[in-house]
Amino acid sequence: MTHRRTHLWISLLVGLAVWGAYFVHFLQQMRRGETGGLVLWFLGALVVIVLAETVATSLIAWLFRRRARALDEGPTLQAALKASHVALMLLIVLALAAAVALALASRFGWSLDLSGARGQVIAANALLAMVVAAELLRAGLTLALLPRR
Template sequence: MRKIHLWISLVVGLLVWGAYFVHFVQGVRSGDLSDLVWWFVAALVVAALAEAAATGLIARLFRRRARVLDEGPTLSAALKAGHVALMLLVGLILLTALILALSSVFGWSLDLAAPRGQVIAANLLLALVVVAELVRAALTLALMPRR
């Protein structure tokens, strides 16, 4: 069940957040980010409901065939993937901080005080979290023992 949930999380995350960030990039290009907060709320709700519904359905359909996984290797895979995802997130945040610091050194204005700059910064931070979570799910699947 854990593997199935990870696959569901990975696929739903890629589809929902992929669609959200495509809309975000289109909004940045067109200069209209006014409805982005509603797209974010919708993406969050759709991701949570889709994961819950798909996981519940799969659990119900396969409850008789479920087998207990060996917790040692499975837990080890989850811990390793979680550590890699955390380090990736820390690295991405540090890289973002470096870019912000260097932009001030070179006199570049990222205009984070304006509403558009704040929306872009918020979405950049959201993208860092989404990437780290997708990496965690994919790496956990890759490291889990095959049966």
């Protein structure tokens, strides 16, 4: 397995685990009607993601340094570009869907109450979910498109 493929697997698995745990906690907090402490959970999730990916990727690179091959720019680069393009399109669709939801809410006179703490937390986490979904799609699709060796 190449270093690139290993890094993508680490990114995908760590992202699923950490962000999955975060969003489960977020939904539990919302069900209880609480918003306190979510900022610390968010910052903690970011720290765990950065540390876990850095440590795991560094360890893999060090353990497999003798078997490292030169990066195959053609197919590997094409896979990364295609996956990045699809992830960007997903992010654009999600952002446009959020804009449509806000526009429709204002058109029909519905109040989403984004001025209160609860509304702001929900909006921030909706935006975070969009970015996390796009990034996980990018990593997974890149893995799927990488040529088998």
